[in-house]
Amino acid sequence: MNRLRELLDPFLLLLIGMVLLASVLPARGDGARIVALAADAGIVLLFxxxxxxxxxxxxxxxxxxxxxxxxxxxxxxxxxxxxxxxxQHVGGIAPSTRAGLLFLTLLPSTVQSSIAFTAIARGNVAAAVVSASFSNLLGIALTPLLVALLMGKSGGGALISLTSVEKIVLQLLLPFLLGHLSRPLIGGFVARHRAMLGRVDRGSILLIVYSAFSAAVVEGLWHKVSRMELVVLAVLCVIILAAVLLFTWALGRLLHLPREDAVVLQFCGSKKSLATGVPIAGVLFPASVVGPMLLPVMLFHQIQLMVCAILARRYGAKAGPAD
Structure with a gap:
C-alpha cells in the first residue's frame, strides 16, 4: 500500500479531479470567459x-x-x-487524440522530476539541472515551431498565425524573460518560498486544465472518446516510453558516457513536461481542442513517473551507499 502511494502522483490525482469537475460542472457562458481569463493569467504567472x-x-x-x-x-x-x-498511422483513436500524441512528443523535458530521479539514481545532478533547464528554455521556442512544422499537416489545426506568435511572445517568452531579469530583486524571495511558489505553479496548471476540459466537455468530448480509445492511448504511451528508455540506455553506452551522465541522459531524455505542455497547449490551440490534446500528456506524465521511480531506485541501489 505504501509503495502504491509513492508511485501515484498526488498532483495527477488533482488533475484527474479537475477533469471530473469539468465533466460534471463545466464552465459555460460568462463563467467560461472568466475562467479562461484566469487561466491566461495563470500561464503568465507560471512562466x-x-x-x-x-x-x-x-x-x-x-x-x-x-x-x-x-x-x-x-x-x-x-x-x-x-x-x-x-x-499518426495508428488506428483506434480519434484524429484529435492522435494529434495530442504528436503534441506530447514535441514537448520539452520535465525539470523537477528529472533532477529528483537523477539524484535518487546517484547520477550527475548538476548536469541534470543544466539539461532539464536548457530543454525547457529551448522548448518555449522549439515546441511552437515544431507544432507549426508538423501538426499543421497532421490534422491538429495548429498552423501558427501572427496572433499565435503574439500570444507566445506575450504569454510565454516575455513573462519568462521578465522573471529572469527580475531574479536579482526577487531571487531571494523565490528561494525562500519554493514550496509556496510550487503550489502557485500547480494551482495555475489545475486552473488551465479545468478551463480546457470545460470547453472540451461543452463541445461533447466524452461522446467522442471511448474507453477502448483510452486503453489504446495508454498502451501507446507505454510503448513510446519503453522505446525511448531503451534508446537512451543504448546511446549512453555507445557514447561511452560515465554512469552518472548516462543516468542523466535516460531520465532527462525520456520525460515530457506536463507543466510546460499545459500552458503551451492553451496558447496554441482553440479551447475546444485543448482537452483531447492534453489526454495523452496526462497519461504519459503518470506512466513516466511510475516507471522512472522504479528505475531510479534500482540504479541507486546498484550504485551502493551514499558517501
Missing part, C-alpha cells in the same frame, strides 16, 4: 516564476558536458518527434 527560478549559475555549471546535453536535446526534440509522427 514568470519559471524565469525567476532559473539561475544563470545553474545554466553554466554543467555546460562542459556538451556531449551529454546534445544527446539529451536530440532525444527530446528529434527522436521523440519522429516517434510522434509514426503514431
Amino acid at each position: 514568470f516564476l519559471h524565469g525567476a527560478k532559473l539561475s544563470r549559475e545553474a545554466i553554466w555549471s554543467g555546460t562542459k558536458a556538451w556531449k551529454l546535453h546534445l544527446a539529451t536535446l536530440s532525444t527530446t526534440f528529434l527522436l521523440f518527434p519522429l516517434i510522434g509522427l509514426a503514431t
